[in-house]
Amino acid sequence: MSQGGMPWPGERARVPVGAAYDVVIGHDLLGAVGELLPPTAARALLVHTGRLPGVVAAVRESLVGKGIRVVDGLVPDAEAAKTIEVAARLWEVLGRESFTRTDVVVGVGGGTVTDLAGWVAAAWLRGVGFINVPTTVLAMVDAAVGGKTGINTAEGKNLVGAFHEPLGVVCDLDVLGGLPEVDFAAGMAEVIKAGFIDDPLILEIIEADPGAARRVGSQTVELIERAVAMKARVVSADLREAGLREILxxxxxxxxxxxxxxxxxxxxxxxxxxxxxxxxxxxxxxxxxxxxxxxxxxxxxxxxxxxxxxxxxxxxxxxxxxxxxxxxxxxxxxxxxxxxxxxxxxxxxxxxxxxxxxxxxxx
Missing domain, CATH: 1.20.1090.10 (Dehydroquinate synthase-like - alpha domain)
Known part of the structure; x- marks a missing residue:
C-alpha cells in the first residue's frame, strides 16, 4: 500500500528500514509515482539525463497531477553525473526555487542518477525526501534500494556520500524493454551476486534459462524481486554497514x-x-x-x-x-x-x- 493508501499494481517488496518504504515492482507503474509524495510537498526536483523523455514525461505528469511544481534537474549521463560540481549545481537550483524540508527530489534513471539524487536530497537542509525511479536492472536491484547515496572523487568511487532512505522506489519493468542486452546483463550481475551470497534459487533460474539474464522475460519479475528482497533483509538488519551489510x-x-x-x-x-x-x-x-x-x-x-x-x-x-x-x-x-x-x-x-x-x- 502506498503512503496515499492507493493499492499498487504489480508485485511489491516492502523494505522495513526505519520509516519503512515500498519497493514496487511491476508494469505500468510510472503514473502512480505521485502516490509516494508526502502530503506537505509543494515542489519536486526531477533529476534525469534527458535520455528517456517518455519516462520522464510520465513521471512529471504523475507529480503535476498531485499539484506539485516540477523543476527540471538535467545532469550528464553515466558516472559523469556523480561529481561535486553537478551536485552543487543542483543545490543552486534548489536554493533558487526555495525548496524547503517538505519538498522532494525525484531521481529518474540509472544508478548514477539515483545515487546523485539521493546525495543531493541528503545534504540539502540536512535531509529532504526523495523518490527513486530506476530505469536499469542495476539501479532497480542495487543503487536505488538500501539508502546509500553518494558521488565519486578522483581518489575513488562513492567515497563521499550519506545513508539517506528514500520515500519509495518504483521499478517499472516496461522501461527495460529498450535496454541494450549488454546493459541488462550487466545489471544482472548484482542479481547473480544475490544468488551466490543468499538465494541460490536465483542461480538455478538462470542456469535453467540463461536468456533470463540477458533480456526481459517471464522470469524478470521474480529475479528482480528476489534480489530486492535479499537486499531488504540485509539492509533492515544493518542500515549503516556496521557488519552484515558488508556481504552486499x-x-x-x-x-x-x-x-x-x-x-x-x-x-x-x-x-x-x-x-x-x-x-x-x-x-x-x-x-x-x-x-x-x-x-x-x-x-x-x-x-x-x-x-x-x-x-x-x-x-x-x-x-x-x-x-x-x-x-x-x-x-x-x-x-x-x-x-x-x-x-x-x-x-x-x-x-x-x-x-x-x-x-x-x-x-
Whole structure:
C-alpha cells in the first residue's frame, strides 16, 4: 500500500528500514509515482539525463497531477553525473526555487542518477525526501534500494556520500524493454551476486534459462524481486554497514578498483562479475570452497554474457585503488568471500602470495 493508501499494481517488496518504504515492482507503474509524495510537498526536483523523455514525461505528469511544481534537474549521463560540481549545481537550483524540508527530489534513471539524487536530497537542509525511479536492472536491484547515496572523487568511487532512505522506489519493468542486452546483463550481475551470497534459487533460474539474464522475460519479475528482497533483509538488519551489510559488497573490492582504473569506461556489473570470480579464487585457494563452486561462478556469469577474466591492469595498480576501498581498515584489505554457497564471510588481510595467485586465476 502506498503512503496515499492507493493499492499498487504489480508485485511489491516492502523494505522495513526505519520509516519503512515500498519497493514496487511491476508494469505500468510510472503514473502512480505521485502516490509516494508526502502530503506537505509543494515542489519536486526531477533529476534525469534527458535520455528517456517518455519516462520522464510520465513521471512529471504523475507529480503535476498531485499539484506539485516540477523543476527540471538535467545532469550528464553515466558516472559523469556523480561529481561535486553537478551536485552543487543542483543545490543552486534548489536554493533558487526555495525548496524547503517538505519538498522532494525525484531521481529518474540509472544508478548514477539515483545515487546523485539521493546525495543531493541528503545534504540539502540536512535531509529532504526523495523518490527513486530506476530505469536499469542495476539501479532497480542495487543503487536505488538500501539508502546509500553518494558521488565519486578522483581518489575513488562513492567515497563521499550519506545513508539517506528514500520515500519509495518504483521499478517499472516496461522501461527495460529498450535496454541494450549488454546493459541488462550487466545489471544482472548484482542479481547473480544475490544468488551466490543468499538465494541460490536465483542461480538455478538462470542456469535453467540463461536468456533470463540477458533480456526481459517471464522470469524478470521474480529475479528482480528476489534480489530486492535479499537486499531488504540485509539492509533492515544493518542500515549503516556496521557488519552484515558488508556481504552486499561481494565482488566489489576488486570490481571498484577495476572501474577506477578503467576511468569508469567499464560497466559496473561487468567489473563486479570479474570481482566475484576473484573472490571465488581467493576462497578456493584458501580452502573455503571447492572446485565446483568456483567453476559455477564462471559458468553462471559467463552464460549471462558477463566477463570472468581480466588482464588489463597489474595487480599492483589495482591494489592502490583497493587500499582506498571503504571496507579497508588501515592498511588491511578485507574481502567478502564464500565458505560455501550462500555462506558469505570475510577474508581479512590476505597475503600478497594469495592475492597474486588469485589474480593470476583471472588471466
Amino acid at each position: 559488497n561481494y565482488g566489489h573490492t576488486l570490481g571498484h578498483a577495476i572501474e577506477q582504473h578503467a576511468a569508469y569506461a567499464m560497466r559496473h556489473g561487468e567489473a563486479v562479475s570479474i570481482g566475484m570470480v576473484f573472490a571465488a579464487e581467493l576462497a578456493h585457494r584458501s580452502g573455503l570452497i571447492d572446485d565446483v563452486l568456483l567453476q559455477r561462478h564462471r559458468d553462471v556469469l559467463g552464460s549471462a554474457g558477463l566477463p570472468t577474466r581480466y588482464a588489463d591492469a597489474s595487480l599492483e595498480e589495482l591494489l592502490v585503488a583497493m587500499s582506498r576501498d571503504k571496507k579497508t581498515r588501515g592498511s588491511t584489505l578485507r574481502f567478502v568471500v564464500l565458505e560455501g554457497l550462500a555462506q558469505p564471510t570475510r577474508l581479512i588481510g590476505p597475503s600478497s602470495e594469495l592475492l597474486s595467485a588469485a589474480y593470476a586465476g583471472l588471466g
